[in-house]
Amino acid sequence: MFSILHITDLHIRDPHGSEEYLRIGFFDEYLDSLVVTARPLLTKEPKCLIVTGDFIDRGNANNFDHASTVIRYLADKLKMPYDQVVVCNGNHDILRAYETTGDLVAARKPFKDFASQFGNGTAIHETKRAVLLNPLEKLWCLMIDATLGSNGEDHPGNLESNEADELMGWIKSVPLDDLLVIGAHYPVHNIMAEGAVFDEEDPLWSKRHMWGKGEILKERIRLREERPQIIWLCGDIHKSFNVSHNGQRFMATGRLGTMTAIADSQVRRHARIINMNGARTPPETWLMEFVPIGHSSQSHLGRWKKTSEEQTSAQTSDFLSESPVIVPDVITASSKSEAASEPVPIKLLTPSVVAPVNAAEVASRKGIGIATTRGFDVELINAELQEELLQTIRDSGLYHFGRFDTADVEVSLAWISMGLLLNKEGILPSILSSMSEWLNGKLGDNQSESQSHSLLIGMDCWGSVIASQLSVLTGLPNICVAERGGGQHYLPSETLTSACFSEIQKAATIILVSDVVATGLSLVRLHQKIGIGDSAAQHKRWLALSIMCDEKQNRSADCGFLEGNGTTCKDLRMPILPIDQLPPENILAPLISFR
């Protein structure tokens, strides 16, 4: 049908210098090597080049000329007309001085001029937020400015409802049998584990790099459930991922350029190929990376290689399913380190971008029946205890109704004063006893084997209390991790560390323990983070235990990876709403916010 080459983040800062790959004196050698590697992989005709922003560095518009040279050179080498090149801007492509004064048009004028020489100059639709392009037959590209609305701050912008309305109108106009690619510089929020931290030392990483408002568009597309597939392409994070979720595929590609001397210069440069056979056929994708030769002082010397883990066709049968899937080309730091011939400066166990796991596949592999759609299979572990809990909550007035922003995309409308509940005479020991019995039942009779291969993970303070007590009762080891707000408000040592992963890797069964499961996103997020640090995570058996888990809530989180989900109270309604169904915070302030 056609092939797409996706590159991003050129970050041209000093074209006349000697410290970057795309400098005047070197870019042709660098790109020639890329083309040599890419050409045999670009198996379909015609071809399209999509670039998702940060052509220049730090808003130095003078460098757009060289960026243009680079892009044209690459297109020429691939024998690709310039109107088959499609671009969107990144945060470095706007002029910050104008942006901060509110002159959004002037801030983007150099980029717009630059973009107009490519396919963007022949847009079908255009607003200040986005352009809709039809660069190839059967290929539509919605290129979005995800920086708009950031008010000059160093984080992604917004997306107003009326803008989303307009974009949805465009999307509806695209024929269903054509492929729609949505390009935006920032990854749309919640495709990674919500709040996951790319750099443990930067707790604001998620805020700076995840386009939270893009979630609105993503969800609206998902709810229509008409289009067979949509591909989102993004950059910004200088890392690559490739995940499918609810019929939409999300790919980030690592940067193409930047200086070689900056701190993270040894993070590999990437480019991605997407071969499409049809709108209803899963894509074949390849990730290419530039592998330096020799030591870091010569890191601009090297050659482009395809990475073997990038091929996705093996598991793409899940591509159109409702359940989220993980595909084998998710680049984990650990997998990259094995291939690296040089030190990789990023922390090996730092969660980067993660994907929901394919519950159906895991279930199938284990021969067990798990619901593959969203929702929870909740198992009440002690009906009598549930009655006691409900009565205590009622009698002591422990149920609070209001807005509780415990997750970014969904809001819990209920809060249980867990401390007050668990301090009622005898309740905590009763809960622990019931949970312990349930757990022993799940782990089977072979206790010694179970003990050596199972691990309790206590989430946040009360989850840690329960996990540590269950640890004493069962003999299983436990670890306590801070997960509220994605762990951003805690020390890195309180979140998942390498020490945790050494325990996790030993375990065949993981039991996630928390006080309340509201939106369920914390479970998903932790599962995903573990999947990043432990490549065998999807082969493990996963259980969850909680005090409260309303079984009837329709959550967006898919906990299908759980083989068992026990709770001591499943019948207390704890409503959840998508955040966009509530008024803004300045009208209805959250009583609690983990953000």
Place this chain on the structure above:
Amino acid sequence: MRPLPVLRHDDFVYSRLKALAWVTNGTGLPTLLQANAGRAVAHIIEHDEPTKPLVLDCKGIGEVDDHALENARTLLQNQQRPLVLLNAGAIDASIKRELGEYSLILIGGMPVYILGDDTIDRGIASRFIQQAKEIVDAYVATHVKECFQKYEGGRQRMASTPLLASGVFDARPLISDPLKFVWISLLMADGLEDFLDRPLEQPQSADEANKPTRHFRLLAVSLRGSPLAAAVGLLSGRHKTIEIVDHMGPKYKILEEPSLRSTAVEEDYIYVGDFVIGGTELRIAQAYARSKGSRIKHAVVIGRMLETAEYNLDFDITSLVNLHECSPNERFVFLDY
């Protein structure tokens, strides 16, 4: 049977009945020794270095279920294994009922019950008591030392306190391992009980005169402190509230709405935490207690870096170890502001 909380000396095997009760029956009835715990005792008698005397500390156990130690009695007789019971005054009648005749000697005011071996005299029993304390202390010190994580690249500023430190103590290894957690928690619970058993202090000022002095709530303000506070509270036979605030340490970020909690607290607080280095977390916790119209009256922690007086707080700190003594080569230097 799963590993049990047992420490071994060259001359004897040592355990705590309360630890065995906890791992086998939980904390629903923390002062009661039930049948499952009795079976654990029997297992130790039968399998754990059966040629050596078994020393069981009964501190914190106030009752023994009928027939709970029946198997233990049979095994003791069959194997002729000596049993030494420490701090067993509260279950004197149960011992006679369950285990039969014993020799009783008083050592430093503590009744020591000896069963099955006439050769264990006062001198040997005294030595066992001293050596038991030493192996417990060594166990704690060894594992606390393992908690120290050296910073890469030299000294760094600590997250919680304006200190330059060569590393940080992280209690995760102590909490993760159920046996270590049992021992540490039990010893901290002992520290709490010792404090609560102290004679009541006189009110220091008129406004304190009407305050209750033996009604406490335990306060934890960190992820690591929470399991410890809960364990200490659950192990105590006295009913007390466990209040967990998420979180004031090592970083400060309150993630819960104070209005959803009871605003005024009538009890005094006892802080339970992992490690006290500079004391910042304690001071924030004290400010929190004051905001509730209360105060922290005592702190129980795994380790502290300085002597209590050096923290200049208006309450004492019970600490299992002195961190400086555990890791004498590590350096913690206050930043000069």
